[in-house]
Amino acid sequence: MSTIHPIVDQVTRRIRARSAASRAAYLEQVDAMAARPPGAQSMGCANVAHAFAGIPGRDRIRIVEEKAPNVAIVTAYNDVLSAHAPLAHYPEVLKDEARRLGATAQVAGGVPAMCDGVTQGAPGMELSLFSRDAIAMGAAIALSHDVFDAALMLGVCDKIVPGLLIGALHFGHLPTVFVPAGPMTSGLSNGDKAKVREQAAQGLVGRKELLAAESAAYHGEGTCTFYGTANSNQMLLEAMGLHVPGTAFINPGDDQRELLTREAMRTVLDITKNRRFAPIGHVVDERCIVNAMVALLATGGSTNHLIHWVAVARAAGITIDWDDFSDLSAVVPLLARVYPNGSADVNQFQAAGGPGYVIGQLLQAGLMHGDVLTVRGPGLKAFACIPTVQAGQLAWHEAAVSGDLSVLRPASAPFSATGGLKLLSGNLGRSVIKVSAVPEDRHVIEAPARVFDSQDDLQQAFKVGELDRDVVCVVRWQGPRANGMPELHKLTPPLAVLQGKGYQVALVTDGRMSGASGKVPAAIHVSPEACVGGPLARLCDGDLVRLDAVAGTLAVLVSEEQWQQRTAATLPPALRQANGRGFGRELFAGFRRHALSAEEGACTWINND
Known part of the structure; x- marks a missing residue:
């Protein structure tokens, strides 16, 4: 693994020094929470009975008598968001996988999730940014039942992932894995959609033609196919080591999707059952936050994250600012051309190597901290890989070569020497x-x-x-x-x-x-x-x-x-x-x-x- 770039190292040290007091206070609280006896074993009998009254009897025995791990599922499901529609059946899949592994899972709560695409230019958009903090509060309410050994966060889109992440970090003692649903398949290209929008702005086409174009672009389950905030969320979670590696951009209907969803439960239970140290409050440290910032810059991701990841960092006791982004942007090369900073959509990005290729290149160039803690164990190298299915089982291989140099380039020959x-x-x-x-x-x-x-x-x-x-x-x-x-x-x-x-x-x-x-x-x-x-x-x-x-x-x-x-x-x-x-x-x-x-x-x- 390459030596870390001096500017990346300098920015990380600066953040660590700036955050020393607040980070120490945060970790003290996290460790105090982790040191308590499990909630289901220490709370009153009436509390326990209430918590498990609604689950099947065999699951109740596992939790109460066998003291098996119980995993919280916090879901942002609704079917107004195309990206969240596939999440409807995830809880049953995850519960089934937990039972296979001798554990249990409960839907701890749902959180609100709004679609910015629906509310664009409308009064509802004025609730959008603040919905992030409402989601964080909702996640906190869900986890406050305190009968869980780990958590799975189900969500994809703009304010939802940052909100879930902020909420999870306030329960930083819990091992936590994020579970996405993937992008919709490609429809009308983003470039062609933009042309019709410009024609409509000039009065050259009417509502019928505009609606037809928009419906051809946004046509099914999954995230929108441009590289906006929702898909930037997924890239950053990969860079932070909070996903099953390579999960971000597999389409909802792909054969890998359910296997990856089940793998999320296996991953979080591997942490709890094997007592592998990976609570989210320790996973998300200064190096992890810098890795996310670098990934954002290298892919030309959403500017919303100059707001959201500042808030995420604060939730973990870490203070970052726009000078940190600016200094990193001066040395992080632009490796991806994905709409709106290119013609490719996220499916083409994934086909060319996706997050695995980007992370691998950044690690080789010394632009990411490879020695971080992740939900898969020590080191980020596992996230420089792409999942495949072999004989019905998941397997991962290194994303060593770009499948399309017009979409993804190596760090040695980037689209631009600096970030976007x-x-x-x-x-x-x-x-x-x-x-x-x-x-x-x-x-x-x-x-x-x-x-x-x-x-x-x-x-x-x-x-x-x-x-x-x-x-x-x-x-x-x-x-x-x-x-x-x-x-x-x-x-x-x-x-x-x-x-x-x-x-x-x-x-x-x-x-x-x-x-x-x-x-x-x-x-x-x-x-x-x-x-x-x-x-x-x-x-x-x-x-x-x-x-x-x-x-x-x-x-x-x-x-x-x-x-x-x-x-x-x-x-x-x-x-x-x-x-x-x-x-x-x-x-x-x-x-x-x-x-x-x-x-x-x-x-x-x-x-x-």
Whole structure:
């Protein structure tokens, strides 16, 4: 195994030093929880009877009299999410496998799971980011029954995996394995889908044609086939050693799928029955978090994880920030071209070698910590492999060669010498941009600002032709404290149309885009957000704004004296009132009030007293 790259080592040491006190406090709590007698043996008889009254008698005997391991299943199943629809039958499969192995399993609880694809551009999207913390709370409620020796987390999509992970880390004494369902098979290509969206934005096709294209793209069970937050989740879990190796991108209907699901139960029971030390609180350490960050950068993954993995790290007592991502991005090569930073979908990514190939290359290049603890044992090398079925049994082989160099390249000959994410800073605050899909001649944009208070206002201005010019579109009041920081995917088609006409166009916002801005330069997650007096609140129409992804700057080009004399606007009363009413948004007032900044993970559960 190669020597660790000096910058990766430096960033890891910096994180470890910064997190020393909080990590020590976290591990002290984890170890205290692990030292207690098992709940089923120490709690009162009425408690025990309640916990196991609903399970078959033989399972009850196993748990109570034979003291067999009992595994919690926490599921995010619903069939509104195509990626979660296959999870419907997973609990019975997992319970069956547990019985085969002399153990038991119970569905400890379900957690909410919303589809951002359904709520895009709608009021429900304002609950999306905060659903992560609601999911973490749901997972905690499920595990709080305290009659479990291990846990399996069933979930795939955007906020669900980070939420389950945050919840699991608050029960860090439990061995925990994550269980995905895989992507849907390829339908209408992501590129062709994007073209129809742009045509619809221009009025060239109607709703019937647009719906037909969307339905051909999103056509069955499994995750969406572009490399957004959901599929980035799966890549990061592989890099963290929290999956059965190679599980991420096997289609729901594939012969391997059920075998891999059963293997998840075997894996977590191997830890508990053989007393192999691998509680999730110890597995997820500083090196594990850095491995996840490196995997994200090497694959051009979702910008949402510059928020989510900050929160995940905090749940394990670890503090990371955007400077850590930026420093890693400067040395981590881009190894993958998957839509939106390429034409391939995740099925082609998997066929070319998938996570196994990427992890193997990064280990060889010294860009990942190979000496970490995983659910499969010490060392990450097992995750540089691809699963196959031989004589009805799972087997793994090394992913040594790319199956398609247009999709996956070796670290010695990458698509780019640096990662796909860039930190921007200047008098407009701190921001991030996903540059992996942006043409190089668009990495620097300087144009007059057009300031909008909502994404609907921008859409309307586009429709009436007011944006047919060089323009930096600024959409403010979109941060966590203002309205829950919705994703602004609906802005991608009109901005892409303007760019296609030859205009210099960029987006600047304190909201999210998930990397779905694609070829349009987008400075997102601007912090501090406008709602708390951030710099975007001072911008005016016509101000010259420069977004420079080469130099890493985001600035308004006015004199310092003039800028300091500006009075910051405040969230318009009508917007403030609308943000808190309808679609259940009233219930999330506390989340908005207590949310930290995007760079701090937008956490709502941190006690800063």
